[in-house]
Amino acid sequence: MRRITATGLALSFAALVLPVQSGLAQPSLPENPVHFTQEQAERGRQAYMQGCVVCHGDRLDNGEFGFPLIGSAFENRWAGVSAATFSNMLRETMPPGGAGTLSNQTYTDLMAFIFQQNEVPAGNEELPANPEQLASLYVTAGGVNSQQAALRVGGPGGGFASDVNLPPWPEPRNPLNSIENITxxxxxxxxxxxxxxxxxxxxxxxxxxxxxxxxxxxxxxxxxxxxxxxxxxxxxxxxxxxxxxxxxxxxxxxxxxxxxxxxxxxxxxxxxxxxxxxxxxxxxxxxxxxxxxxxxxxxxxxxxxxxxxxxxxxxxxxxxxxxxxxxxxxxxxxxxxxxxxxxxxxxxxxxxxxxxxxxxxxxxxxxxxxxxxxxxxxxxxxxxxxxxxxxxxxxxxxxxxxxxxxxxxxxxxxxxxxxxxxxxxxxxxxxxxxxxxxxxxxxxxxxxxxxxxxxxxxxxxxxxxxxxxxxxxxxxxxxxxxxxxxxxxxxxxxxxxxxxxxxxxxxxxxxxxxxxxxxxxxxxxxxxxxxxxxxxxxxxxxxxxxxxxxxxxxxxxxxxxxxxxxxxxxxxxxxxxxxxxxxxxxxxxxxxxxxxxxxxxxxxxxxxxxxxxxxxxxxxxxxxxxxxxxxxxxxxxxxxxxxxxxxxxxxxxxxxxxxxxxxxxxxxxxxxxxxxxxxxxxxxxxxxxxxxxxxxxxxxxxxxxxxxxxxxxx
Structure with a gap:
């Protein structure tokens, strides 16, 4: 069985969930959101506990080395994005030193578990294991925390303590908010x-x-x-x-x-x-x-x-x-x-x-x-x-x-x-x-x-x-x-x-x-x-x-x-x-x-x-x-x-x-x-x-x- 190091997993998931700059417009809700079953999310939980928990913690945000996989950090990066893109990132980065070596089913089950933890409700249809079929599905997430709360959760350096609040920071103008259609x-x-x-x-x-x-x-x-x-x-x-x-x-x-x-x-x-x-x-x-x-x-x-x-x-x-x-x-x-x-x-x-x-x-x-x-x-x-x-x-x-x-x-x-x-x-x-x-x-x-x-x-x-x-x-x-x-x-x-x-x-x-x-x-x-x-x-x-x-x-x-x-x-x-x-x-x-x-x-x-x-x-x-x-x-x-x-x-x-x-x-x-x-x-x-x-x-x-x-x- 391949041994996965804690540092390696932290690095791989860091690439997945580094949030974009504050102030960017949130993507609109997808017209065709991801779907998965409770059974699939449970399989993903088991896979997560075997290989991911050491870095990201049992709450997905309290690991010593890993970036948070729930909350606004996740939504800012992935809400509205194709599930195929998310899947592709997983396959390119996990496991370290052997990217792409897990089965399609395991990767997809992990996705289902992460989505569930971000308050995406389970349904009656599994998330497809075929990466090509994921192209028409889009990530959504609910129940996100505030930006300040997202900064407090775990990750390298341990995040902020609960009593720390940053002074207000500038929010860069996002030109996509005012872009006009090109007629x-x-x-x-x-x-x-x-x-x-x-x-x-x-x-x-x-x-x-x-x-x-x-x-x-x-x-x-x-x-x-x-x-x-x-x-x-x-x-x-x-x-x-x-x-x-x-x-x-x-x-x-x-x-x-x-x-x-x-x-x-x-x-x-x-x-x-x-x-x-x-x-x-x-x-x-x-x-x-x-x-x-x-x-x-x-x-x-x-x-x-x-x-x-x-x-x-x-x-x-x-x-x-x-x-x-x-x-x-x-x-x-x-x-x-x-x-x-x-x-x-x-x-x-x-x-x-x-x-x-x-x-x-x-x-x-x-x-x-x-x-x-x-x-x-x-x-x-x-x-x-x-x-x-x-x-x-x-x-x-x-x-x-x-x-x-x-x-x-x-x-x-x-x-x-x-x-x-x-x-x-x-x-x-x-x-x-x-x-x-x-x-x-x-x-x-x-x-x-x-x-x-x-x-x-x-x-x-x-x-x-x-x-x-x-x-x-x-x-x-x-x-x-x-x-x-x-x-x-x-x-x-x-x-x-x-x-x-x-x-x-x-x-x-x-x-x-x-x-x-x-x-x-x-x-x-x-x-x-x-x-x-x-x-x-x-x-x-x-x-x-x-x-x-x-x-x-x-x-x-x-x-x-x-x-x-x-x-x-x-x-x-x-x-x-x-x-x-x-x-x-x-x-x-x-x-x-x-x-x-x-x-x-x-x-x-x-x-x-x-x-x-x-x-x-x-x-x-x-x-x-x-x-x-x-x-x-x-x-x-x-x-x-x-x-x-x-x-x-x-x-x-x-x-x-x-x-x-x-x-x-x-x-x-x-x-x-x-x-x-x-x-x-x-x-x-x-x-x-x-x-x-x-x-x-x-x-x-x-x-x-x-x-x-x-x-x-x-």
Whole structure:
């Protein structure tokens, strides 16, 4: 029988019941409270007396070492929280040194006993032992003590004697008490101080109209606060509304924080099924009174914005990486899966209130559908690719949801076009912008940026929507660039091709055919099974998912990139390599490289598509870009640096080192008229693992240590 030490148990339960700060709003009573039987609570009592009483005492609050498990300390932490979250905490912490080794039934019986001691009445139905079934049940508790009484009970240090009363203490303002629902109108026109989508607004411009922090004073930036998040790689961008920051972290943790102080307001932890590992999720979304997120087990979830309570979840049946877009009452989520077959990549529309499926669009056309003749006559069941791994944008003027797709993952069968009338090897709808009616899922228009991609050069990233002057007239446009660092500009209403801009980091595209709007490519660099190929950039991308920013006041784009190339090496007979065409790629510097790989380029958008400036540095860029009305561009790099640049010249005006690699998009927000800059770090995402061998002197964290950092002026 495993011996459980008193100190170990005290530590494990300390994690469970440390109360949140005084003054936080009590969660509303759950609509579906936990239930258990008297017999189950008795079994839990027996288990408690065998292993827990030594630390927490026979009253659950009078042990020498343990924190109290009854009263307001328990209710403040757990009332209104999913029973699955409580169960998950038990399994992760008990018994010390052997977490998760008790049976599901024993853990659940212990929960029933603790609930009973908190005056939750027993009923006729047992609390289910299956952790997944606990997700729809919520903790309630009754008969709690006052805050002063909660401080007197046992725990480390023994608590206070009965005659001790603390002087009054300040009660921090909880912004959840006054948070307003985020309506469609607010999302269409976000307040200057809010950050409501992963790129601030529906149009994905990542431009903040705040200007308190500007070129004159940015060098005075100092730390406002930071908070360590659950450890692991993190590419998530926080959202801020009415003084509350919502942030996601590895292993499907979602937290609400006081954006002024970093204090935790609520914390949702997903209980992943056995055999499912956590994966990076890049963004969350808000709509009305809910937070929406994709999860590592292929679900979309909706949480109550004010409590973190799970409202609904929908099983997609495929994997996710980019998070949801929510507009017009529809949650739109793209999926990804390499080698998952033709039905593994799609965009699905869900009812924002209920989670019910409204529509689904498959990226690879099904037999007989338009575009099904573009896969080189390869049998449908052998097709795969077209992942949607970046969140979509929304154009409220044209009522269109805009998504980008990735390349095909099986390049060999598409390498040489078959000679069959009406059949080609374009591979629709890979590397394509798709424009949908959000409520019906109808495909209104599409534009394929790069057909028959043989090099893994995704065009799956952010779609920016803005107004520019082009061709002598004002047009509403969509701007997007792929891994090649090649940007296309399309008419937002129709998808008509208008213009392109080449950042100068690639050697594959020679231009655009004026008759067909298709790219003219250098076929000498395509796989032919005869020789190695030197191609720029590397398949990791000259630019990749780390998003750029656009200043609509100056008409200037700011694009982060990495200066690299690759050698595509022929593999031996019978080997597949990175590409099924018989090649594998290796990374290399550009020819005559000076060892500076990090690259932020500013270029003008419109009739005069020209480079304005380029800031180059040795460490590769690792974060997205933020542009502000104060004339500042913020970005992070692989050496853990976070910097501010003059948006007119590219001169670096401020720089700091963080505890880990900034992998996400920086944000700006304001509270009570004061502007803040925030960024999340957490090494291990795609951008931070692709390029370290180019800079061997840079030491990366041994363990990803996810943190949110927030800066302010003095």
């Amino acid at each position: 469609q109108d607010i999302l269409n026109n976000p307040p200057d101080g809010s950050w409501l989508t992963w790129r601030r607004d529906y149009e994905a411009l990542a431009y903040s109209p705040l200007d308190e922090i500007n070129r004159r004073n940015v060098d005075e930036l100092k730390l406002a606060w930071s908070l360590t998040l659950p450890a692991g790689p993190n590419e998530s961008t926080p959202l801020v509304h009415d003084g509350v920051m919502f942030v996601q972290s590895f292993n499907d943790n979602i937290m609400a924080l006081n954006a002024l102080t970093g204090d935790e307001l609520w914390h949702y932890r997903r209980n992943l099924p056995e055999g499912v590992n956590g994966r990076v999720q890049r963004n969350i979304a808000v709509y009305e009174d809910k937070i929406y997120a994709s999860t590592s087990d292929g679900h979309v979830i909706a949480l109550d914005m004010r409590t973190g309570r799970l409202v609904w979840e929908a099983d997609l049946g495929s994997d996710t990486s980019g998070g949801p877009l929510v507009a017009q009452g529809v949650v739109m989520q793209g999926t990804m899966r390499s080698g998952g077959g033709p039905d593994a990549t799609f965009i699905q529309g869900l009812d924002a209130e209920t989670g019910e499926q409204m529509w689904r669009f498959y990226v690879i056309p099904q037999p007989g559908e338009p575009g099904s003749n573009t896969w080189n006559n390869v049998p449908y069941e052998e097709l795969n690719g077209g992942s949607v791994w970046t969140a979509g944008s929304y154009d409220p003027v044209n009522n269109l949801a805009l998504f980008g797709t990735a390349q095909t993952y099986d390049t060999g069968p598409l390498m040489n076009a078959v000679d069959i009338p009406g059949v080609n090897n374009d591979a629709l709808y890979t590397n394509t912008t798709l424009a949908f009616d959000p409520q019906s899922g109808e495909l209104v228009w599409y534009f394929q940026h790069f057909n028959n991609d043989q090099h893994d050069f995704d065009w799956a990233f952010e779609r920016m929507v803005t107004e520019i002057e082009i061709g002598g007239e004002q047009r509403r446009v969509v701007i997007t660039g792929g891994k090649l660092g090649y940007y296309d500009i399309l008419d937002a209403a129709t998808g008509e091709y208008l213009s392109s801009y080449d950042m100068g980091l690639q050697n594959l595209i020679l231009g655009v055919d004026p008759e067909t709007d298709r790219k003219i490519v250098n076929y000498a660099l395509y796989p032919d099974g005869l020789e190695d190929k030197q191609v720029c950039p590397h398949a990791g991308g000259g630019r990749s998912w780390i998003p750029g920013a656009y200043n609509p006041e100056t008409g200037r784009m700011f694009a982060p990139a990495v200066e690299t190339c690759m050698t595509m090496i022929l593999v031996g007979e019978g080997e597949r390599g990175s590409l099924s065409s018989g090649y594998r790629w290796t990374i290399r510097p550009r020819e005559n490289s000076d060892g500076r790989y990090g690259h932020i380029q500013a270029f003008n958008v419109g009739d005069n598509m020209t480079e304005h400036w380029t800031a180059r540095q040795r460490p590769p860029q690792s974060s997205g870009v933020l542009a502000t009305a104060g004339g500042i561009v913020f970005a992070g790099a692989l050496d853990r640096s976070f910097s501010a640049y003059d948006d007119r010249t590219g001169e670096r005006l401020w720089n700091t080192r963080l505890n880990d690699v900034p992998n996400s998009g920086p944000i700006s927000f304001s509270i009570e008229g004061k502007q803040y800059i925030g960024v999340v770090v957490g090494y291990g995402g795609a951008q931070s693992v692709s390029f370290p061998r180019l800079v061997p002197e840079i030491t990366l964290p041994a363990v990803p240590s996810s943190t949110v950092w927030v800066f302010e002026l003095p």
